[in-house]
Amino acid sequence: MNTQREWLARAVEIIRAEQHRSADTHLIGVPLAHAPGIDLYLKDESSHPTGSLKHRLARSLFLHALCNGWIGPETTLVESSSGSTAVSEAYFARLLGLRFIAVIPAATAAEKVAAIRHQGGHCHMVDDPRQVYDTAERIARETGGHYLDQFTYAERATDWRGNGCIADSIFDQMARERHPVPAWIVCGAGTGGTSATIGRFIRYRGFSSNLCVADPEHSVFHRHFADRSVLTVTGPVSCVEGIGRPRVEPSFMPEVIDRMIAVPDSASIMAARHISRVLGRGCGPSTGTNIVACLELIGEMVAAGASGSIVTLLCDPGERYASTCFDDAWVAAKQLDTHAGAARLQHFLPLAV
The missing domain is CATH 3.40.50.1100 (Rossmann fold)
Incomplete structure (x- = not known):
């Protein structure tokens, strides 16, 4: 097993262990x-553990992206969010030792912003909530990272x-x-x-x-x-x-x-x-x-x-x-x-x- 596959196996096990707990x-x-x-x-x-329904979604999105080969040991993760998904994704990113950037509306409650940062995430604010998608895609592209894109993958990442x-x-x-x-x-x-x-x-x-x-x-x-x-x-x-x-x-x-x-x-x-x-x-x-x-x-x-x-x-x-x-x-x-x-x-x- 090569180094990339070893890291992937460990990353999946970390998230599955979190679910088991x-x-x-x-x-x-x-x-x-x-x-x-x-x-x-x-x-x-x-x-x-991260205080919202979005904890389930974040876990599913991470497993989906990992097993699709979209996330590696150096990948910067980016998400467009109104706050709660970003809190949960920042938590999972920290478990894997990965950098996480949340693109959120400037009007997002200050308490949510603090929660994202508490989990180790970085916040990029946009004035117009409609800009979160394009901005997240741009940041992922510029950093060579991965845009988790909850709005596209939520329904297919979850085992219904x-x-x-x-x-x-x-x-x-x-x-x-x-x-x-x-x-x-x-x-x-x-x-x-x-x-x-x-x-x-x-x-x-x-x-x-x-x-x-x-x-x-x-x-x-x-x-x-x-x-x-x-x-x-x-x-x-x-x-x-x-x-x-x-x-x-x-x-x-x-x-x-x-x-x-x-x-x-x-x-x-x-x-x-x-x-x-x-x-x-x-x-x-x-x-x-x-x-x-x-x-x-x-x-x-x-x-x-x-x-x-x-x-x-x-x-x-x-x-x-x-x-x-x-x-x-x-x-x-x-x-x-x-x-x-x-x-x-x-x-x-x-x-x-």
């Missing part, structure tokens, strides 16, 4: 009011048939619950990799569950879902980091999605704050987006007299957004409605007195 993430039951027969669960992806993927984990953990096969699984879409994994797994295993994607109001994904000719959007960029995109990403697969719900930014921020108080722990704004969609589905199920379970994701911790969605001055500066969706939130998820 990692326990599964918790499935948290969330008490509901005024919704008899309906159960809501949050899969806590914030408990990964099982093997401990997030969908496999959800159904395994739900097996002993009152309604073991969820009526709905709700997630967001940034790369589209998570929704592609869950949607494919549902079909592969023959489950009756439906997949709903909660999408920020300024994102292109829900527009593309309704009209496949819509590929990009211009205008305002969502302040919900991690989900929603201005262009349809290669990993987004609308064919495996049953429904999309567009969620106003104000509602996402307020729901993130509310569910954080309900749980007694911080949840990021993309979790808020998921909660808004879940409550819409719960309202419809209640009106129809239906019963069943809904599973969604706690994507990352609220502490990463202390300077943004949990800061009153930031919320005011963004002119976000501080009462958005409050009545529905309090109706189904009342705060303890």
Whole structure:
């Protein structure tokens, strides 16, 4: 075995050992009011070593690139990201002793930037979020490195048939619950990799569950879902980091999605704050987006007299957004409605007195 193959074998073993050390993430039951027969669960992806759902994706992207021969012992790794994927990729790059550069929007929460740097990554800021792709490609080219490109490879790098993927984990953990096969699984879409994994797994295993994607109001994904000719959007960029995109990403697969719900930014921020108080722990704004969609589905199920379970994701911790969605001055500066969706939130998820 030559030196390159020896390094590759060791690199793959390091990442597989990291996965072996990692326990599964918790499935948290969330008490509901005024919704008899309906159960809501949050899969806590914030408990990964790098604090978010993107830990799974980063691990898969690294194994995919390593086994394709795209990464060697001197390769500089580059990614375009809104923050959380870059945090996780910086962690894996450090495990392998590789340089990592994250190309991120300048508006990325300061806490995420600090987390990337804490993991040993370097940050390259761009003013326009739409510039992250071309800038990352250019830096990879100029450094002779590899552009990990989560937006292209997320759906193909993840083993959606099982093997401990997030969908496999959800159904395994739900097996002993009152309604073991969820009526709905709700997630967001940034790369589209998570929704592609869950949607494919549902079909592969023959489950009756439906997949709903909660999408920020300024994102292109829900527009593309309704009209496949819509590929990009211009205008305002969502302040919900991690989900929603201005262009349809290669990993987004609308064919495996049953429904999309567009969620106003104000509602996402307020729901993130509310569910954080309900749980007694911080949840990021993309979790808020998921909660808004879940409550819409719960309202419809209640009106129809239906019963069943809904599973969604706690994507990352609220502490990463202390300077943004949990800061009153930031919320005011963004002119976000501080009462958005409050009545529905309090109706189904009342705060303890």
